[in-house]
């Protein structure tokens with residue numbers, strides 16, 4: 396590359412024009428700059444011409460200390476040059492040059508050069524980044540690679556096949572059955588671990604059934620009181636204890652906690668030591684045959700506390716339980732342990748709701764054959780409207796204990812008994828405790844009568860709308876409840 400240097404000795408005697416415009420378009424403005432700066436170290440700036448307008452020489456004021464206004468004045472005095480090649484280069488004596496009088500005319504940069512300049516400007520603004528060392532050409536290559544190619548023709552994007560097969564939006568690999576099953580088991584295990592006492596385990600293989608068990612149900616260790624349910628606090632003065640002494644222990648003939656026979660002052664003794672296991676206290680054979688409520692001794696009693704024989708249900712479950720699949724009757728409950736006659740099994744737990752709330756929940760499932768988990772606390776409730784309004788109902792559908800899986804049988808091996816433990820004063824709120832009616836061999840399904848106390852009043856004619864009983868007993872009454880209304884009562 397070489398440029399013509401002309402010294403205008405007539406009008407601009409002290410001005411030098413370096414014309415680079417007759418060169419083939421330079422490829423690299425950096426080269427250009429280096430050339431000019433290298434050869435003419437006094438040049439401090441370059442001017443460019445636009446390639447679209449006729450070649451014009453642009454004059455730069457390169458003085459270092461002039462203000463804008465002085466610059467204007469200086470320009471005003473400067474004659475306008477109409478052509479980049481004003482004179483053929485005729486040798487003339489070299490003028491004395493002043494830095495402020497040098498004009499350099501070079502071609503305007505190409506598009507590529509403009510990009511270089513933009514990149515260089517941008518880089519010089521980055522802190523700690525030196526334009527000299529920054530690999531600008533690499534940068535450009537990268538920019539080019541990342542740029543979207545321009546489409547040459549219209550592309551119908553809907554016709555482009557997607558590269559993945561999964562229907563999942565995120566294209567995530569679907570979990571394998573084993574994974575899913577393991578997760579379900581884990582969820583269920585976590586829920587089961589929260590249950591107090593000996594283990595409760597599900598023995599269910601079907602992933603679908605396991606999912607049903609793991610889903611939308613929580614095991615709880617006590618009643619869950621819901622809106623509208625008012626209770627007499629345990630510490631209320633209405634709760635009283637017996638006058639028995641720790642030394643003598645509870646007297647089975649005089650203990651105030653024990654219920655009295657209807658027609659005498661005789662006490663009803665609910666418990667005895669198990670004949671076949673002397674460590675066990677069980678419900679007596681005669682008690683299991685009668686209708687009575689149990690009042691266990693509590694912290695207000697003068698007897699020996701937890702060592703008192705009248706503490707059974709409040710000590711909690713002592714048998715292991717298994718939830719299994721019965722097939723036609725859904726899940727069922729059994730134990731891998733031998734259960735002795737009269738042995739306490741577990742409590743029926745759930746949400747404690749008002750009768751009105753229970754009716755509302757029941758109506759939502761009316762007409763369908765969804766399972767019912769409602770249990771009325773109707774021991775003291777007489778068949779009159781006012782009394783019914785005070786009645787509480789236990790709903791074991793979403794929260795409950797393992798006994799919520801106990802099915803009905805017309806010849807059951809278990810019985811439900813109302814038991815007051817810490818609170819003797821609240822007649823609308825008591826525990827529902829399951830006891831074994833007879834010895835139950837390990838692995839035998841445990842059942843109770845959903846119409847306990849009303850067995851004989853169940854109509855002989857089967858209501859077609861009632862839930863059909865599938866207990867399979869010889870004396871099966873054919874239906875679970877007397878009519879299509881569902882829900883158990885606790886009248887023993």
Ligand SMILES: C[S@@+](CC[C@H](N)C(=O)[O-])C[C@H]1O[C@@H](n2cnc3c(N)ncnc32)[C@H](O)[C@@H]1O
Pocket residue numbers: 723724725726727764765766767768799800801802803804862863864865866875
């Ligand atoms: C308290 S749940 C018992 C557990 C229930 N099987 C489950 O899978 O969750 C009561 C429901 O079980 C079913 N069930 C219980 N005993 C039954 C029987 N003998 N015949 C038919 N269905 C029964 C009925 O659907 C009833 O509404």
